[in-house]
Amino acid sequence: MKATTLLSQPLTETLVEHPYIEDFMTSFGLVIKPDSNSLQHYLDHLDPDALEDLGISSEQLRQSLDSFLAGMLALSDPMDKVESLTIVGGVDKSGKAENLQLTLKPGEVICIVGPTGSGKSRLLADIEWVAQGDTPTKRKILINDQVPDSKWRFSTEHKLVAQLSQNMNFVMDLSAEEFIRMHAESRLVTDPEAKVAQILLQANELAGETFAPDTPVTSLSGGQSRALMIADMAILSKSPIALIDEIENAGIDRKKALELLVQEEKIILMATHDPILALMGDRRVVIKNGGIEKIIESSEAERKNLVTLEALDNKLLALRNRIRTGDTLENL
Ligand SMILES: Nc1ncnc2c1ncn2[C@@H]1O[C@H](COP(=O)(O)OP(=O)(O)OP(=O)(O)O)[C@@H](O)[C@H]1O
Numbered sequence: 001m002k003a004t005t006l007l008s009q010p011l012t013e014t015l016v017e018h019p020y021i022e023d024f025m026t027s028f029g030l031v032i033k034p035d036s037n038s039l040q041h042y043l044d045h046l047d048p049d050a051l052e053d054l055g056i057s058s059e060q061l062r063q064s065l066d067s068f069l070a071g072m073l074a075l076s077d078p079m080d081k082v083e084s085l086t087i088v089g090g091v092d093k094s095g096k097a098e099n100l101q102l103t104l105k106p107g108e109v110i111c112i113v114g115p116t117g118s119g120k121s122r123l124l125a126d127i128e129w130v131a132q133g134d135t136p137t138k139r140k141i142l143i144n145d146q147v148p149d150s151k152w153r154f155s156t157e158h159k160l161v162a163q164l165s166q167n168m169n170f171v172m173d174l175s176a177e178e179f180i181r182m183h184a185e186s187r188l189v190t191d192p193e194a195k196v197a198q199i200l201l202q203a204n205e206l207a208g209e210t211f212a213p214d215t216p217v218t219s220l221s222g223g224q225s226r227a228l229m230i231a232d233m234a235i236l237s238k239s240p241i242a243l244i245d246e247i248e249n250a251g252i253d254r255k256k257a258l259e260l261l262v263q264e265e266k267i268i269l270m271a272t273h274d275p276i277l278a279l280m281g282d283r284r285v286v287i288k289n290g291g292i293e294k295i296i297e298s299s300e301a302e303r304k305n306l307v308t309l310e311a312l313d314n315k316l317l318a319l320r321n322r323i324r325t326g327d328t329l330e331n332l
Pocket residue numbers: 091092093094114115116117118119120121122123136137289290291
């Protein structure tokens with residue numbers, strides 16, 4: 001299903017095929033009915049004054065709907081299986097060749113490390129854009145050892161990378177359960193209710209503080225909304241690559257979060273300088289001056305130190321909790 005067809009066909013068809021559009025409009029206080037007009041016609045004829053009363057402009061609504069539909073269509077379309085992703089080296093900022101070919105497989109966790117401005121985001125962007133020597137780094141990305149089909153690049157329906165961004169700005173007035181159900185509905189899964197239940201369960205396991213299914217998404221804490229989005233990404237997203245900026249220590253079980261994504265056979269790329277997360281990764285890609293300088297495999301000796309680091313982390317977490325509850329730190 002192309003977004004253009006979705007906009008031009010009669011609403012009687014669109015709303016049956018994509019029931020979540022109705023939920024989307026309802027969440028903004030708008031009514032949409034199945035009739036012979038198209039979604040485009042509906043959007044073009046919304047009363048600007050009524051929208052103003054609802055606190056949203058026509059452009060904002062359109063933008064929000066576009067990104068919402070892109071996400072939904074990406075979720076609902078079957079994808080080819082990605083068995084491997086290969087980064088073919090390009091050049092660093094001085095033009096020096098990287099001279100490497102790095103192959104990543106599903107179930108692997110790769111950390112991207114390097115100083116500020118070194119090119120970590122650029123590497124992630126090269127992967128997301130499926131670069132073919134046409135970015136400043138001149139890197140090339142292969143999928144299953146081949147130059148990939150351009151659909152990965154140009155179609156919002158085949159997203160290679162699912163990104164967990166740092167800020168979760170929920171604009172919709174929905175409960176956690178309704179929000180997840182809306183995602184699940186767009187998938188042709190046999191039992192969407194079971195998926196919804198599974199996501200809520202996993203999210204609660206990841207979140208430090210549990211939340212009820214009827215909690216409005218806007219009332220979730222930072223850790224809870226992140227936990228919800230990680231569980232949603234692991235269980236519903238079909239994108240074979242999960243890209244995660246730092247999973248900060250916002251009351252979320254980072255180890256379980258990673259395990260959940262690994263279990264779903266995704267390639268996980270994480271830009272982080274957190275020692276615990278770095279050691280949980282299989283490999284660390286070190287970026288310097290815009291190029292991949294080296295690749296470090298997490299060693300046994302490093303992994304052993306994970307226990308010590310976790311103990312330190314728990315100690316800091318306990319101190320943080322004391323600060324949170326108004327305690328003082330004279331006695332550690
Ligand atoms: N190989 C390269 N050749 C040319 N320009 C590059 C190369 N790699 C990165 N750059 C450019 O360098 C700038 C900084 O890179 P980037 O934003 O990826 O750094 P970063 O490591 O993510 O930084 P931060 O940690 O501050 O977020 C960007 O403008 C990026 O496009």
